[in-house]
Amino acid sequence: MTAVPIVARRVRIPRQSAGRNALLLALAIVGSGVLLRDLLPWTFRLPDAWVVPVADWITALFNWLGYSADLGLFTFRDLTRGIAWLLAWPLSWADGILYSGFPAIGLPQLPWIVLVLLITILGHAIAGWRLALLAGGCVSYLTLFGVWRGSMQTLSIIVITVPLAAATGLALGILATRNRRAEAVLTGMFDLMQSIPHFAYLVPVVVLFGFGDVPAMIATGIFAMPPMARCTILGLRTVPSEVIESGRMSGCTPRQLLWKVQLPAARSTLMVGVNQVIMQTLAMAVIASLIGASGLGFDLLYSLQSLKLGQALEQGVAIVVMAIVLDRLSQAYARKQPVRHRHGEAIWHRHAHAALAVAVLVVGYLLSAWAPALRILPSGWAITTAPFWDAIVEWISLNLYGYLGLIRDGLLVNVLIPVRNLFLGTPWTIFVGLVALLGYRLGGWRLSLLVAALIGFIVITGFWTPAMITVYLVSIAVVICTGIGVPLGIWAARKPKVASVVLTICDTMQTFPSFIYLIPVVMLFKVGDVAAITAIIAYAMVPAIRYSYLGLRRVPTTIVESAVASGCTRRQILWKVELPLALPEIMLGVNQTIMMGLFMVTITALIGTRDLGQEINKALTDADTGRGLVAGLCIAFIGITADRLIGAWSLRRKRQLGLA
Amino acid sequence: MPKSAFIRRDMLAVGPASKSERMRTTAKRHFENTRKREQRAKADNQQQEVIMRSARVRHWTLGIGVAAMLTLTVPAVAEVPESSDPIKIIHNNWTSQLVVSDIAGQLLEKMGYTVEYVPSNTQLQFTAMGNGDLHVQLEVWEGTMLVPFEKEVEAGRMIDAGSHTAITREEWWYPIYMEEKCPGLPDWKALDKCAELFATAETAPKGRYVGGPVDWGKHHSERIEALGMNFVEVPVGQAATLWAELDSAYKRQEPIVLFNWTPNWVEAKYEGKFVDFPDFAPECLTDPSWGTNPDLAYDCGATKKGWLKKGVWAGMEDKWPAAFTLIKNMDFTNAQLAEASSLVDVDGLTPEEAAAKWIAENEPVWKAWMPTM
Known part of the structure; x- marks a missing residue:
C-alpha cells in the first residue's frame, strides 16, 4: 500500500486523489463481491440455467452448414468439398515433384542431391556464399538425419500454402486500403484471428473440409494469412506520396498505379509479410x-507417442532447420535490390544462376538414375544423435x-495450490469489476466497457471455471518468465557477446515446435500443473528476453550520457534512468509473453x-465446433483484455516520459 | 459367397488407370457425396462407369477376343481393381495399428489397388469414414471407440468388417516391481491397502492413479468412488503422457499405477500386470444395485475380453469388393500383433519396412486372406 504514494511522487501522476478513489473503489468491489458471494450464489458462479448457449448455437450452425445448407444449385458442403478438391490439385503436383514421383509417366521424385544444390544456388543468387553454405548445409541435415521424406511432405504443403495465403492476404490488404469500412471490419477480424489459439482453428475446418492434407492446408493458410494482410496495409500506406504523385503524373491508370508503382515500392514490407x-x-x-x-509433424507426434525422444528432437530440429532456411532466404530476398544488367550481355551470363540450376537439374537426375543413393539416401547411411539425447534425458x-x-x-x-484456490474461489463479479476499473483508469470509459464485455462473455457462456484455470496457469508462468527473462535481457543488453548467444537461443526456441x-x-x-507451467515457461520466455533487450538498447544515448555526466553510478543509471525509460517496451514484451503463454496453455x-485448452481438445475429438470455437474465443478475449490494458498503460507511460 | 471371390489371379496385374481419369472420378465423388439418398444410386452408376471404362482399357491392351473369352470362362467377374480411386487407409499413432495398416496397404497394392495413408485421430476418424473421406480402419477398439463406431454403423454409413482373434483389455496396470513393494497384488484390495505408496503432494494422503486421456470416457473416478478406494484419478491429455510417466517411474523403480491396455507396444518394453477388479458384467455399468456397492454403478473392472474389429466405409463393399473381402478376412492374434509391433519398437524398423518384412515372412498367413484361389 505504501508503495503507491512513492511511485506517484516520483513520476508525478496527475490527479492524485483519483488514484486514492480508485483504490477505495477496488476495495469496495472486492468487499461487496465477497459479501454477495454468500448472499446471492449467482454472483459467484452463474447457474447452468442462465448460461447463454452460444456454443450450442455455433455447433448447430456448423452442422447445418456441413450437412444441410443448400445454396440453390449446390449445397454448402459441395462448395467446401469442391474447394478442397481444387486445392488437392496443386498439392498432388508438389507431392509428385518432392517425394512421391509420377509413376504414371515414370518420373521419379526430385533427388536429394538436386534439391541441396538448387537451394545452395538459390542462396548464392540471393545473397552470396555465406547464405549459400548455410542453406545448403541445412538442407543436407534433412537428408543426413534420415528425415527426408517427412520434410518433403511438409515442404510440399508449405510451397502450396504459402503462395495461396500470401495472395489472399495481399488481396485483403489491398481491399482494406481502398475501403475504410472494409479496413475496420478486416483489422477487427485479424485481431481476433491472431489471438485465437491455432488449436481452435482445427475443429471448424474438420467439420467443413474433412480430414487430411488439404484441410490441414486450409487451417494453416487461415492461420498464416493475417500478417500478410497487415503488412500489405502497412506497406501500401507508407509508400512516399512523391512516388505515387510521379506515378500519377506519368499517366498511370489506377490499376497501373497499384501494380507498377505502389506494390513494387512497398516490396520490402510485403516480403516481411511473406516471411x-x-x-x-x-x-x-x-x-x-x-x-x-x-x-514431419505426424512423424514427430508418433515419435513422442512411443517415447522416442531423441528421434522426436531430431524431427523437431528438422522443422527448425527448414524454418531457418526459408526465413533467411526470404529475408535476404526482401533486402535484395534488383540487379540491372548491361544491354547485350549473353543470356547465360545474365541468368548464370538459372542456367546452373537447369544444368544441376539435368545432371542430377541422370546421375541419380545411375546411383539411387543420390536420390534417396539409404536408411543405413543416415546418422542419428538420438541415443545421445535419450541418454541425457535418462541421466537427468x-x-x-x-x-x-x-x-x-x-x-x-506453497504456491500453486493456494493461487489456484484463490482464482477459483473468487466470484466473477470481483474479476469483472476490477478489470473494468483498471480499464477506466488506464483508458477511460471505452476501454472499461470493452474489457468488461470481453470478460463478461466468458461468464455468460459458462466457461468461467476452465477460464480461471487458464488464467491461473498463465499468470504464474508469466510471473516466472518475467522474473527470469527481464534480467537475462538486461544482461544481454550490457554485454554484446552474451546478446549474440541469448538471441540465437531465443530464435531457436521460438521456431521449435511447442509439442516437443x-x-x-x-x-x-x-x-500436473507444474509440468504445464514449465512447458509454458519454456515456450513463452522468449519475448520477455527480447523486448527487455530491445527496450534497454533503445534508451537514447544522450540521456544515458547526461546521466553519466551528472555523476550517476552504473547501478543508478540502470535503476533510475534506463529501466524506467525501457519499462513501456519491457511491458510490451510481457504482453507478448502473455499471448504466447495463452497459446501454449x-x-x-x-x-x-x-x-x-482441454475444452478445445475435447471438442476436437468430438468434432464439437461450438465448444471448440467458444473456448478459443474465451482465450482470445483474455488475451485481448491483457493486450488492451497493457497497451493503454504503456502508451500513457510513454506519454508521461515524453517518448511517444 | 461374394461375387468378388471369383477373381482370377492374372487379372490382378492390371495397372491403375491414367491420372486424369482418376482425378475425374474423384471429382465426381466429391460432388455426389452429400445427397445421402441419391448417393447409393449414383455411386452404383459411377462404379458401373468405372468398370466399363477400365474394361475398355483392357480391351485395348488385351484385345477383344481375350476379354470375351474371359467373360465366357468366368461369368459375373469383377475386375481388380474395380476402381482406380485410392483406398484411404487410416494411420493412427500407435505401432501395431501402423504396422497392420501398412500390411493391409501393401497387400492391397499387390492386388493392384492404389492406396493412400491418411493420419487421423481415434474419434474424428469415424465421422470421416462415415462421410467416405477415409475408408479403412484396421483396429477398432471396443474400450475406446465403441460409441462413435456403433453410431456410424447404425446410421448405415460404416460397415463392421469383423473381429480379429486378438482380444483387448484396458485396465489399471502396475510395473512388476510393485509386487514386492505391495504384497497381495494384483488384487485390487491389496492395491488399495498400499494406496499411500502411490501418494504425491497433490493427492496425499490418497494414492494417485494416472488415468487415461480425459475424453476416453473410462469412468475410473466413478469406480474409485463405487469401490470406496483410497485413490484419486489424475487423467492425462493424451496417451503419450502416460508413457512418459511410466518411463520416468520405471527407471527409478518408483511406485506407479496407471491406465494401460493390451495389445500395446508398452508390453515389449516394460514388464507389468493388470490389477484384478471384481469381474465385469454389463449390468454393472447401468444398475447400481448390482455388485458389492448397492448404491452405485461402476463397482467392477473393465471387460477382460474386449473385441478388436475392423471397420470400413459403407460404400467400400460396392466400390472395391475384392479389397473389402481382403480386409474382412484379415485376422491377427495377440501374438502376431505383438510380433509385428516389436519389429518397430524393438528392432527399430519403420512401420513400412516392418510391414514388408512381415509380408515376406508370413506368406501362408496372408495368402489365406486373399480373396482369390
Missing part, C-alpha cells in the same frame, strides 16, 4: 498433423529427479490440465 506467412505455416506444421497432415531423470521432485512439491503446496516440450516436462515433473491440455 511471416512462412514462419506461421511452419509453426502450424505439427498442430495440423492432428487433423491429418502428413509429414535418474540423478536430478529427487531435487526436481522437491522443487515440484514445494511449488505445488510436453513429454520431457512430464518425465521430470509428472502429470491450450497445448498443455495434452498433458492433462483442466483449462480452456
Whole structure:
C-alpha cells in the first residue's frame, strides 16, 4: 500500500486523489463481491440455467452448414468439398515433384542431391556464399538425419500454402486500403484471428473440409494469412506520396498505379509479410498433423507417442532447420535490390544462376538414375544423435529427479495450490469489476466497457471455471518468465557477446515446435500443473528476453550520457534512468509473453490440465465446433483484455516520459 | 459367397488407370457425396462407369477376343481393381495399428489397388469414414471407440468388417516391481491397502492413479468412488503422457499405477500386470444395485475380453469388393500383433519396412486372406 504514494511522487501522476478513489473503489468491489458471494450464489458462479448457449448455437450452425445448407444449385458442403478438391490439385503436383514421383509417366521424385544444390544456388543468387553454405548445409541435415521424406511432405504443403495465403492476404490488404469500412471490419477480424489459439482453428475446418492434407492446408493458410494482410496495409500506406504523385503524373491508370508503382515500392514490407506467412505455416506444421497432415509433424507426434525422444528432437530440429532456411532466404530476398544488367550481355551470363540450376537439374537426375543413393539416401547411411539425447534425458531423470521432485512439491503446496484456490474461489463479479476499473483508469470509459464485455462473455457462456484455470496457469508462468527473462535481457543488453548467444537461443526456441516440450516436462515433473507451467515457461520466455533487450538498447544515448555526466553510478543509471525509460517496451514484451503463454496453455491440455485448452481438445475429438470455437474465443478475449490494458498503460507511460 | 471371390489371379496385374481419369472420378465423388439418398444410386452408376471404362482399357491392351473369352470362362467377374480411386487407409499413432495398416496397404497394392495413408485421430476418424473421406480402419477398439463406431454403423454409413482373434483389455496396470513393494497384488484390495505408496503432494494422503486421456470416457473416478478406494484419478491429455510417466517411474523403480491396455507396444518394453477388479458384467455399468456397492454403478473392472474389429466405409463393399473381402478376412492374434509391433519398437524398423518384412515372412498367413484361389 505504501508503495503507491512513492511511485506517484516520483513520476508525478496527475490527479492524485483519483488514484486514492480508485483504490477505495477496488476495495469496495472486492468487499461487496465477497459479501454477495454468500448472499446471492449467482454472483459467484452463474447457474447452468442462465448460461447463454452460444456454443450450442455455433455447433448447430456448423452442422447445418456441413450437412444441410443448400445454396440453390449446390449445397454448402459441395462448395467446401469442391474447394478442397481444387486445392488437392496443386498439392498432388508438389507431392509428385518432392517425394512421391509420377509413376504414371515414370518420373521419379526430385533427388536429394538436386534439391541441396538448387537451394545452395538459390542462396548464392540471393545473397552470396555465406547464405549459400548455410542453406545448403541445412538442407543436407534433412537428408543426413534420415528425415527426408517427412520434410518433403511438409515442404510440399508449405510451397502450396504459402503462395495461396500470401495472395489472399495481399488481396485483403489491398481491399482494406481502398475501403475504410472494409479496413475496420478486416483489422477487427485479424485481431481476433491472431489471438485465437491455432488449436481452435482445427475443429471448424474438420467439420467443413474433412480430414487430411488439404484441410490441414486450409487451417494453416487461415492461420498464416493475417500478417500478410497487415503488412500489405502497412506497406501500401507508407509508400512516399512523391512516388505515387510521379506515378500519377506519368499517366498511370489506377490499376497501373497499384501494380507498377505502389506494390513494387512497398516490396520490402510485403516480403516481411511473406516471411511471416512462412514462419506461421511452419509453426502450424505439427498442430495440423492432428487433423491429418502428413509429414514431419505426424512423424514427430508418433515419435513422442512411443517415447522416442531423441528421434522426436531430431524431427523437431528438422522443422527448425527448414524454418531457418526459408526465413533467411526470404529475408535476404526482401533486402535484395534488383540487379540491372548491361544491354547485350549473353543470356547465360545474365541468368548464370538459372542456367546452373537447369544444368544441376539435368545432371542430377541422370546421375541419380545411375546411383539411387543420390536420390534417396539409404536408411543405413543416415546418422542419428538420438541415443545421445535419450541418454541425457535418462541421466537427468535418474540423478536430478529427487531435487526436481522437491522443487515440484514445494511449488505445488506453497504456491500453486493456494493461487489456484484463490482464482477459483473468487466470484466473477470481483474479476469483472476490477478489470473494468483498471480499464477506466488506464483508458477511460471505452476501454472499461470493452474489457468488461470481453470478460463478461466468458461468464455468460459458462466457461468461467476452465477460464480461471487458464488464467491461473498463465499468470504464474508469466510471473516466472518475467522474473527470469527481464534480467537475462538486461544482461544481454550490457554485454554484446552474451546478446549474440541469448538471441540465437531465443530464435531457436521460438521456431521449435511447442509439442516437443510436453513429454520431457512430464518425465521430470509428472502429470500436473507444474509440468504445464514449465512447458509454458519454456515456450513463452522468449519475448520477455527480447523486448527487455530491445527496450534497454533503445534508451537514447544522450540521456544515458547526461546521466553519466551528472555523476550517476552504473547501478543508478540502470535503476533510475534506463529501466524506467525501457519499462513501456519491457511491458510490451510481457504482453507478448502473455499471448504466447495463452497459446501454449491450450497445448498443455495434452498433458492433462483442466483449462480452456482441454475444452478445445475435447471438442476436437468430438468434432464439437461450438465448444471448440467458444473456448478459443474465451482465450482470445483474455488475451485481448491483457493486450488492451497493457497497451493503454504503456502508451500513457510513454506519454508521461515524453517518448511517444 | 461374394461375387468378388471369383477373381482370377492374372487379372490382378492390371495397372491403375491414367491420372486424369482418376482425378475425374474423384471429382465426381466429391460432388455426389452429400445427397445421402441419391448417393447409393449414383455411386452404383459411377462404379458401373468405372468398370466399363477400365474394361475398355483392357480391351485395348488385351484385345477383344481375350476379354470375351474371359467373360465366357468366368461369368459375373469383377475386375481388380474395380476402381482406380485410392483406398484411404487410416494411420493412427500407435505401432501395431501402423504396422497392420501398412500390411493391409501393401497387400492391397499387390492386388493392384492404389492406396493412400491418411493420419487421423481415434474419434474424428469415424465421422470421416462415415462421410467416405477415409475408408479403412484396421483396429477398432471396443474400450475406446465403441460409441462413435456403433453410431456410424447404425446410421448405415460404416460397415463392421469383423473381429480379429486378438482380444483387448484396458485396465489399471502396475510395473512388476510393485509386487514386492505391495504384497497381495494384483488384487485390487491389496492395491488399495498400499494406496499411500502411490501418494504425491497433490493427492496425499490418497494414492494417485494416472488415468487415461480425459475424453476416453473410462469412468475410473466413478469406480474409485463405487469401490470406496483410497485413490484419486489424475487423467492425462493424451496417451503419450502416460508413457512418459511410466518411463520416468520405471527407471527409478518408483511406485506407479496407471491406465494401460493390451495389445500395446508398452508390453515389449516394460514388464507389468493388470490389477484384478471384481469381474465385469454389463449390468454393472447401468444398475447400481448390482455388485458389492448397492448404491452405485461402476463397482467392477473393465471387460477382460474386449473385441478388436475392423471397420470400413459403407460404400467400400460396392466400390472395391475384392479389397473389402481382403480386409474382412484379415485376422491377427495377440501374438502376431505383438510380433509385428516389436519389429518397430524393438528392432527399430519403420512401420513400412516392418510391414514388408512381415509380408515376406508370413506368406501362408496372408495368402489365406486373399480373396482369390
